[in-house]
Amino acid sequence: MTIDSLSHPTQQVLIVDDEVINLKVLSNLLRDEASIILAKSGKQAIRKARELRPDLIILDIKMPEMDGFETLSELHQLPQTAAIPVIFITGLSDEHYEEKGLLLGAADYIFKPFHPGIVKARVHTHLQLVRQRTMLEHLANCDSLTSLANRRYYKKILTREWINAIQNKQPVSLAIFDIDNFKHYNDEFGHDAGDHLLCQVSSILASQFDQEPLLISRFGGEEFVALMPTFGQPKARQLIEQSVKQVSDHTNVTISAGGSSCIPNDTTSSSTLFSKADKALYVAKGRGKNCVVWSEEHFV
Numbered sequence: 001m002t003i004d005s006l007s008h009p010t011q012q013v014l015i016v017d018d019e020v021i022n023l024k025v026l027s028n029l030l031r032d033e034a035s036i037i038l039a040k041s042g043k044q045a046i047r048k049a050r051e052l053r054p055d056l057i058i059l060d061i062k063m064p065e066m067d068g069f070e071t072l073s074e075l076h077q078l079p080q081t082a083a084i085p086v087i088f089i090t091g092l093s094d095e096h097y098e099e100k101g102l103l104l105g106a107a108d109y110i111f112k113p114f115h116p117g118i119v120k121a122r123v124h125t126h127l128q129l130v131r132q133r134t135m136l137e138h139l140a141n142c143d144s145l146t147s148l149a150n151r152r153y154y155k156k157i158l159t160r161e162w163i164n165a166i167q168n169k170q171p172v173s174l175a176i177f178d179i180d181n182f183k184h185y186n187d188e189f190g191h192d193a194g195d196h197l198l199c200q201v202s203s204i205l206a207s208q209f210d211q212e213p214l215l216i217s218r219f220g221g222e223e224f225v226a227l228m229p230t231f232g233q234p235k236a237r238q239l240i241e242q243s244v245k246q247v248s249d250h251t252n253v254t255i256s257a258g259g260s261s262c263i264p265n266d267t268t269s270s271s272t273l274f275s276k277a278d279k280a281l282y283v284a285k286g287r288g289k290n291c292v293v294w295s296e297e298h299f300v
């Protein structure tokens with residue numbers, strides 16, 4: 001995973017209605033605004049929303065089996081769909097239902113029969129809000145020079161993955177990369193060339209860690225942290241060694257890495273994992289750089 005996976009180039013709207021004619025009318029109306037996904041029931045909507053992560057959901061309320069209120073409640077309970085805004089479009093025009101829908105967390109409530117222009121305008125506004133939110137998230141979580149995840153985002157994901165690992169009794173590995181002799185590179189070629197090199201190294205690392213659940217982040221300066229949830233030491237170490245080799249094969253510099261692995265429990269802390277990796281990095285630098293040291297070799 002890189003930070004780019006947080007944004008989606010074309011916005012998608014999921015329309016949910018048990019009446020095919022309503023699905024047709026709404027998709028014709030909104031196809032200029034976004035690409036359209038259709039669902040004919042609450043259950044189907046939840047499945048598609050989990051899989052496709054649309055930017056906005058337009059939800060009918062009166063549907064057999066699972067009504068719109070139940071569908072919204074379930075969407076809000078799932079981590080993959082909890083933040084997707086939902087607009088109710090419904091024949092239930094009683095204010096009591098409108099209040100219920102908004103209190104459940106709907107972004108908007110539109111009565112049927114609807115005025116096409118008003119629906120279009122409201123959908124347009126909500127999609128614009130989603131774009132603005134995505135942009136803010138991107139700015140908050142992304143390193144502006146390299147476009148990698150920043151330290152703030154890394155910490156957020158580390159907290160989440162640490163809890164997951166405890167619950168599922170799975171390993172977590174972490175490695176810190178540091179560019180070797182970068183001060184010398186800056187002094188020799190200038191700060192702009194140094195920036196360019198940081199971007200080059202970042203893009204090589206991003207290509208090595210582009211699969212879920214991996215995360216590569218710029219921790220600061222010329223230091224990068226790779227988080228490898230579910231990876232035990234052998235698999236993690238192999239990936240880190242491969243990354244170090246890729247940088248030395250494709251740039252004018254080398255990098256060193258220190259790694260550490262554990263199966264977290266209630267008594268272990270992620271900062272211990274980090275400090276073990278940091279100490280291993282120090283050892284790697286002392287061994288002549290351009291190499292990987294894993295903490296177990298030196299710190300049990």
Ligand SMILES: Nc1nc2c(ncn2[C@@H]2O[C@H](COP(=O)(O)OP(=O)(O)OP(=O)(O)O)[C@@H](O)[C@H]2O)c(=O)[nH]1
Nearest residue numbers: 178179180181182183184186191194195221222285
């Ligand atoms: N161009 C550029 N340089 C940076 C940036 N952030 C940190 N640096 C430089 O990175 C260099 C890090 O130097 P040191 O900490 O001495 O490490 P080093 O020269 O790589 O030495 P070793 O870590 O022992 O291999 C400093 O010169 C910083 O100015 C940045 O965003 N752009």
